[in-house]
Amino acid sequence: MLTTSLEFAIFLPIVFLLYWFVLKNKLRLQNALILVASYVFYGWWDWRFLILIAISSLVDFLVGIGLNHAAEKSKRNILLGISLTVNLGMLGFFKYYNFFLESFVDAFTLFGYQMAPGRLDIILPVGISFYTLQTLSYTIDVYDRKLTGTKDFFAFFAYVSFFPQLVAGPIERATHLLPQFQQKRHFDVDSASDGMRQILWGLFKKIVVADNLAVYTYTISMNYQDHSASTLLMCLIMFSFQFYGDFSGYSDIAIGTGRLFGFRLMKNFDYPIFARSIPELWQKWHISLFSWFRDYIIKRLKGFRKWQVARNILIIFLVTGFWHGAAWTYILWGLLHALLFMQFIFWGRKKFKTPVAAGKVLPSWVELGQMVKTFMSFTLLALFFFIQPLSRCLGYLVALVDTSIVKVPLLPENRALAGIVLLLVVEWMQREKEHGLDLSGRSLPKAVRWSVYYGLLFAVFYYGGQPQDFLYFQF
Known part of the structure; x- marks a missing residue:
């Protein structure tokens, strides 16, 4: 359902009226309504997409609860690994399977080997790149003990699938958005x-x-x-x-x-x-994505020397390019942006x-x-x-x-x-x-x-x- 469509213009007032006038002051029911509305909104494209977002939500909901009770480092690592494997595995299959397959075949072709690729006609689920990062922010933050794993099913599932920003962001952090689902909300004119x-x-x-x-x-x-x-x-x-x-x-x-x-x-x-400048532009463009990679990838690499900062910038732009799509053009786009960024690292341009x-x-x-x-x-x-x-x-x-x-x-x-x-x-x-x-x-x-x-x-x-x-x- 497009947010610029007639269907959405009908859908939004209905959800709004039910939310504020029928379920007023009933937090759990309001969250349940948002969850149902979000699944209707998302399933409007293809109901089969709902299976993936439900699996992703359920796995991370259970992982979060498990992390609450896991004190040993090894158990916590296993639980986080399950979340990363399931979420990145689904994203990798639906978004990158054909890209890796074709690149693999092309590499062998260069050496004179002909292979018949088993390409699949895979439909890319709308918004999977966005909600994957959103739900991963939850498990990573619970793993880092920045957040306690919630037992509120409706709040968590609504957080992952919140329809206004589900398919193209902003990519929200669990520490910012999830608590808003767990506290009463009042209508403010x-x-x-x-x-x-x-x-x-x-x-x-x-x-x-x-x-x-x-x-x-x-x-x-x-x-x-x-x-x-x-x-x-x-x-x-x-x-x-x-x-x-x-x-x-x-x-x-x-x-x-x-x-x-x-x-x-x-x-x-x-x-x-x-x-x-290019650094200022990337502080202002798609802030939620760039800051997500900064906080969950770059800060773990650490390093404050110029070559380390340059390395981190290169990594973040290559990951950003690859996140956008399974094509060499996106990777090249990220690489060129990283090179433009380098001059501000090595030559100390004004911030x-x-x-x-x-x-x-x-x-x-x-x-x-x-x-x-x-x-x-x-x-x-x-x-x-x-x-x-x-x-x-x-x-x-x-x-x-x-x-x-x-x-x-x-x-x-x-x-x-x-x-x-x-x-x-x-x-x-x-x-x-x-x-x-x-x-x-x-x-x-x-x-x-x-x-x-x-x-x-x-x-x-x-x-x-x-x-x-x-x-x-x-x-």
Whole structure:
């Protein structure tokens, strides 16, 4: 079920009304309702996917209880090993089986051996990469004694499958989200109103910006040989905006929906399009994933010398690339980002701890140059994320290096360009706020506020592009 679909527009109010008006102050029943709603939401794609998420949840629920009673290191290691084996085993089979098989066959082919691969037609379960990391955070934290294994079946299963962020994040930590399922929640009008505003802004970014750009980027990339280098470059720039609008739009909808039910989900995007360096960009883009790998992988490697930090950065980006998909292009994408990151480790470039042009209306020329350089670096590397397989990706790259780069590029429709301009203006003005329509600390007249809301709703309904799946559903 897409969070931008008519089905979800019907589903959400029904769950909301049952949650607050029928089951008010009945915590266990509210959690049970969320669990049922989440399984309906997830099973809407394919009911068979429910088997996997139920197995993952049950195994980690039992492992958590077992860890409560296991004092010996060996027993704790065995229990953690069971959780890692089951979760990573399912993820590895459904996401990486064919990749490893084909790579194995290709390696033998190089030495003159011909093999007949037993490739399987495997359907990748939506969101498996996300909920696998979410449930693993629970067992790892219980293993590290940061958390006590819960015996509350409904709370834990609802935590793993919480429908607003189930299929594309944010990837929540058990220490942050699970306790929210274990304590009474009270309806807060201000919080719910802010959640609705965040949902509206997410819908605008997804439907008006990303969906309109999707037609343009798909058409150009599928026939890249027929276009000038300038158009191919413009296509990559538009894909970066599409990518941002699509993914951050999903996160806004997820976080806003969580607010409607009294939950606080972690921030997943912090205006990364205004980042002044690659390290700053990765502190602001898909925060929940990058911080997950940092906290559960990198901190265990330790090391503070420059070569150790560089090694850790290389590992985290290679893992990040491989997490995104079973293709060499994703691994290459991660490697190139790691290499860009290295200059800030070895040459001690400036670290940015405050938002760009904090407290100012406009950035300085230096800041503007830094933002453009960072955005274009991200855009050029997005080629390896956007174009599949590697042979087409390299062909696209070669076509970019051409004298036709000076020609006037083919542009997307005006509504897509207008959407980008509005996105940039609003998010620049709001870059020190939680989200694009966060009105805290702003005293705007009621007429102005409602004009903005109705204006965005009008744009969503009348200027939205052809409905598209969220890009991250494939991961």
